[in-house]
Amino acid sequence: MNTAFFASSLSALVSFVGYLSYFIFLSSNYEINQLLLPYFLSSFSQC
Secondary structure, eight states, X not given: OOHHHHHHHHHHHHHHHHHHHHHHHXXXXXXXXXXXXXXXXXXXXXO
């Protein structure tokens, strides 16, 4: 197996799991979600 492909897929998987757990944390905290979600949406739309 190619090492570079394995490393890139592993980092993509780690970042995906991180974003997934982060959005689960946001959805479980509704007040924090109301404050932070517009900020992150605006920062994502600037990318």
